[in-house]
Amino acid sequence: MNSFNYNDFYTYLCNRLESVIKASNDNRMHAIMFDIDGTIINTTHFNWEDHIAIQPVYNFYKYCLNRGINIFIVTARSGHKSNMEYTIDKIQNHLRLSFNQIYFRNPDIENVHIYKQQCRDSISMLGYQIHMSIGDNLWDIGLNGGIGIHMKDDPISCIMTFNEYIF
Secondary structure, three states, X not given: OEEEEHHHHHHHHHHHHHHHHHHOOOOOEEEEEEOOEOOOEEOOOOOHHHOEEOHHHHXXXXXXXXXXXXXXXXXXXXXXXXXXXXXXXXXXXXXXXXXXXXXXXXXXXXXXXXXXXXXXXXXXXXXXXXXXXXXXXXXXXXXOOOEEEEEEEEOOOOEEEEEEEEO
């Protein structure tokens, strides 16, 4: 397990992405896959206005966006219409996130591992090369997800603990 302060974790993500892209001989469009809860935002608070961005991941998201990397958000949040509308409104208007596509879990699908893998497969079949998948659960990373970054945030000490997986 690796531990970096927030600034070093951000730098690590940027450098790792650049090295993966440079080494890639895949002609598909570049993409990054993010989870929401516990990854881009700290959701330990019940009120959206109290949710704060996990700074190194949010900064990396902005880096990818400015770099022209396609952004896919894959969340295990329920795909009920009202929940999807609420979540999209909050991440676009409160957090100012933009993305190519956001995936919500069909409420009939109970196995999150299978759901997340199906999303990665779908993104790949659309012609994208996912270079990196970032999330706080092991189901956030896997086949067709490029380098997997399984992270845990400690907002008190501003330390990011993580493991990197290569699939």
